[in-house]
Amino acid sequence: MTSRTERHTKGHMKRRAITRILALAVALLLLPSAVPPSRAGxxxxxxxxxxxxxxxxxxxxxxxxxxxxxxxxxxxxxxxxxxxxxxxxxxxxxxxxxxxxxxxxxxxxxxxxxxxxxxxxxxxxxxxxxxxQDKASTSPAKKPxxxxxxxxxxxxxxxxxxxxxxxxxxxxxxxxxxxxxxxxxxxxxxxxxxxxxxxxxxxxxxxxxxxxxxxxxxxxxxxxxxxxxxxxxxxxxxxxIYPLVDEVNGRGVMWAAMDDGYTRLGINQLLPEAAQFPDAGKLLARVKAMTIDVQADNGIDTHLNAVCGSPDDANAFAQLLQAGLLYRRYQEAKTNPDLARAIDSSTVSASGDRLKVGLALNNELLMALLRRNTFALRN
Known part of the structure; x- marks a missing residue:
């Protein structure tokens, strides 16, 4: 049986991971639409x-x-x-x-x-x-x-x-x-x-x-x-991981690459509701990696690109995430309408074995989310 300490540790790690990785993906580099294109880092x-x-x-x-x-x-x-x-x-x-x-x-x-x-x-x-003669040698001391x-x-x-x-x-x-x-x-x-x-x-x-x-x-x-x-x-x-870094290196002011463990952790925290759907656990278990990059050019484009176990997995995962997003939007509509608007701007699709999630926010919406402390670390 999992101890209370172990559950607390795992929960704390998950909260840190979503704040550090996915919050960065969603908001860290969501650049205002009025600014010129940023130099790709x-x-x-x-x-x-x-x-x-x-x-x-x-x-x-x-x-x-x-x-x-x-x-x-x-x-x-x-x-x-x-x-x-x-x-x-x-x-x-x-x-x-x-x-x-x-x-x-x-x-x-x-x-x-x-x-x-x-x-x-x-x-x-x-x-x-x-x-x-029991005299100290003049040779320099040696390190073992x-x-x-x-x-x-x-x-x-x-x-x-x-x-x-x-x-x-x-x-x-x-x-x-x-x-x-x-x-x-x-x-x-x-x-x-x-x-x-x-x-x-x-x-x-x-x-x-x-x-x-x-x-x-x-x-x-x-x-x-x-x-x-x-x-x-x-x-x-x-x-x-390095081949994935090679894919995103230079694509934006922020980018990241994760292995299967960090990817599952991130997806679970981004859309915990999706994990409750039938077969979600099996799909997550077969996810191999994920990249994140954020680009800006008269607007913003944030991309999450997950490598799934197969094209069928990618299509099934896309449907699952779409359902999860709809459910999340329904939950947030009354308590956090700004987050609901952000969810409305998201896109989910599959291409081969890749699951692609996009998010576009303007500066007004980003500032509204910040005013609500949407990205605040919760202990």
């Missing part, structure tokens, strides 16, 4: 290749473009969890203002069950060896091979991200050292902890260079660093 293979191979979700946001729009600050306040707002304040105190210094943001995530992992540790230098020490049990979601912008690593690191933050040394990099620095949920941050910074959970950051030294395969070798 894209990442080079050199940046994509920094990430470790095994991830279940990859998301990119062109923050520099998104900040131009009046709705962005209000939207951000609704969807960013409080812990990450605290992390932003932590960085701002060190002279790294995410609202001005970060132009682009990419992050990857992996979801896993509870496990204890072996974490790498940078060992201290050994004392100098002694010669036959990196050792592994167990981390606390890790469960749920682990993230790793890259921020691209303009930074001052020296001044920021001096501030971190003055604050006596917990640090971790790995392959010449100094990772600064946000939190105690010992828990599996603690976030670490470090600079790669003056234009690139990395953040995330310790386990995934270790993998990211290992990629740089050839000890870990990069995301470019991910046969499931």
């Amino acid at each position: 894209s990442l080079t293979t050199s940046v994509l290749g920094m990430f470790p191979k095994d991830v279940g979700e990859f998301v990119y946001v062109d923050l520099k473009t998104a900040r131009r729009f009046s709705w962005f600050a209000q939207f951000k306040d609704q969807v960013v969890p409080s812990r990450f707002r605290q992390f932003e304040k932590f960085l701002a105190a060190a002279g790294i203002d995410p609202d001005t210094h970060v132009d682009e943001l990419a992050w990857a995530a992996v979801m896993s069950g509870p496990k204890t992992v072996q974490a790498k540790a940078e060992p201290p230098a050994l004392p100098p060896a002694k010669d036959s 091979a990196p050792v592994r020490a167990p981390l606390p049990e890790i469960s749920g979601e682990q993230i790793v991200g890259i921020a691209i912008g303009n930074f001052s690593p020296d001044s920021a690191e001096k501030y971190f050292e003055k604050q006596k933050l917990p640090t971790l040394k790995l392959r010449g990099f100094t990772l600064y902890g946000f939190g105690a620095g010992t828990g599996p949920g603690d976030i670490f941050f470090f600079f790669i260079d003056s234009n690139t910074a990395a953040f995330g959970h310790r386990q995934e950051l270790e993998k990211l660093i290992d990629v740089r030294f050839g000890a870990e395969e990069s995301f470019l070798r991910n046969e499931h």
